[in-house]
Amino acid sequence: MMKKSVIYHQLLCLFLTSLSFSFPGKSMDRTRTIFIFLSLLLYGSTTGFSCVFSSESCRFPAIFNFGASNSDTGGFAAAFFQPKPPYGDTFFGMPSGRACDGRLIVDFTVENLDLPFLSSYLNSLAINFSHGANFATVSSTIRLPTADVIPQGQASPFYLSLQCSQFAQFKNRSQIIRRQGGIYASLMPREETFAKALYTFDIGQNDLTQSLFLNMTIVQVIAAIPDIVNHFSDNIKNLYSLGARLFWVYNMRPIGCFPQILTSFPSAKKDSVGCAKLYNRLAQRFNAELKNALARLRIEFPLATIVYVDLYSALYSLYTHPTKNGFERPLVACCGYGGKYNYGRDAACGETINVNGKNIMVGSCKDPSVRVSWDGVHFTEAANKFAFDLVSSGNFSNPPIPLKLACHHR
Numbered sequence: 001m002m003k004k005s006v007i008y009h010q011l012l013c014l015f016l017t018s019l020s021f022s023f024p025g026k027s028m029d030r031t032r033t034i035f036i037f038l039s040l041l042l043y044g045s046t047t048g049f050s051c052v053f054s055s056e057s058c059r060f061p062a063i064f065n066f067g068a069s070n071s072d073t074g075g076f077a078a079a080f081f082q083p084k085p086p087y088g089d090t091f092f093g094m095p096s097g098r099a100c101d102g103r104l105i106v107d108f109t110v111e112n113l114d115l116p117f118l119s120s121y122l123n124s125l126a127i128n129f130s131h132g133a134n135f136a137t138v139s140s141t142i143r144l145p146t147a148d149v150i151p152q153g154q155a156s157p158f159y160l161s162l163q164c165s166q167f168a169q170f171k172n173r174s175q176i177i178r179r180q181g182g183i184y185a186s187l188m189p190r191e192e193t194f195a196k197a198l199y200t201f202d203i204g205q206n207d208l209t210q211s212l213f214l215n216m217t218i219v220q221v222i223a224a225i226p227d228i229v230n231h232f233s234d235n236i237k238n239l240y241s242l243g244a245r246l247f248w249v250y251n252m253r254p255i256g257c258f259p260q261i262l263t264s265f266p267s268a269k270k271d272s273v274g275c276a277k278l279y280n281r282l283a284q285r286f287n288a289e290l291k292n293a294l295a296r297l298r299i300e301f302p303l304a305t306i307v308y309v310d311l312y313s314a315l316y317s318l319y320t321h322p323t324k325n326g327f328e329r330p331l332v333a334c335c336g337y338g339g340k341y342n343y344g345r346d347a348a349c350g351e352t353i354n355v356n357g358k359n360i361m362v363g364s365c366k367d368p369s370v371r372v373s374w375d376g377v378h379f380t381e382a383a384n385k386f387a388f389d390l391v392s393s394g395n396f397s398n399p400p401i402p403l404k405l406a407c408h409h410r
């Protein structure tokens, strides 16, 4: 629970700020605005709180992440199958349960905040959760998956609502375990951690792509977006009721630039950089709805900080200016086989395939550090680092709060 004094403080700030904005224009009221502004400052200097945007770096005690393959640090691998080499080669030197050659945006996030890598909630062999937990799994959707679930199909059963119920369990049970003291206590977060932690979200792509691969038309997929986004909002509300206050939400990546999409829908019209226009427009449609939904949540929950992070635009600059940013061949998969985009559905990265009677391993390109797409669907560590550096500045966020200041209200 958030301390009572903090809630009173935030309510008072809100009240005073709203007073200063409720009389715009009239010169008589300018005095009143200045008076209220000065009392805000005085209030701050006497109580140690500040209503004005603070520039002090945050010390998040923990991160709780919800998402799919783009932020899974070992959940899917623990529950189902480990990826094969060359996954993990660049940073971990072996497969690390990540759909990448190295680190993901969530890894750069914890490094940047001086926290250890996040253990996956599903990983029973790595159980230090004192600084957070990761509920993301490969193939997760926001809505209950419509595609067949593993082991019959490819979809993950751990869709967003299930990840949130796992979090609810985690919150309760971790406190019971803490009470056993000793080493148990050191492996679980403190109770006050939950209100101060950063909650990060990176999910939605599979809701759209799984529908596309079930042969739904673009029009049908677009029609489903409002419902998908509503489900997302419901989960944020649920987490808020469980005590979460700081939300950092990534929007959808430019899926129309993925080797997987370009190969699967070869007749799609391309934009000036070679990405499939309609599929990027689909992502942008989702992003517009998501942005509106988060704006509504900000009104509903004035005590929360809810940041919308435009990862789409940060990553799209890798397609418009690859060379300037130190990259090459952004539309071609690094680890893959076949065709214009070095990608084939039956030639997944790390698998052994038969070509003209000869077995070959689908391996990595020479230098993943200058490549954008790792395996045709996921980005390389280099691209993840590039994107993290851009979005953590706050330059791509709404409201424009840098990561390190996201603990401050607004």
Ligand SMILES: *[C@@H]1O[C@H](CO)[C@@H](O)[C@H](O)[C@H]1NC(C)=O
Binding pocket: 116, 128, 129, 130, 131, 183, 186, 187
């Ligand atoms: C778990 O991680 C925390 C934070 O990094 C650390 O302080 C604690 O000692 C760790 N517990 C064990 C048993 O390693």
Ligand SMILES: *[C@@H]1O[C@H](CO)[C@@H](O)[C@H](O)[C@H]1NC(C)=O
Binding pocket: 213, 214, 215
């Ligand atoms: C989608 O359409 C393709 C081509 O018509 C077909 O091969 C494939 O089986 C269909 N997939 C599903 C899930 O219906």
Ligand SMILES: *[C@@H]1O[C@H](CO)[C@@H](O)[C@H](O)[C@H]1NC(C)=O
Binding pocket: 389, 390, 393, 395
């Ligand atoms: C953010 O944008 C500002 C203004 O365009 C620029 O000066 C600054 O370097 C950017 N910061 C980062 C970290 O990209």
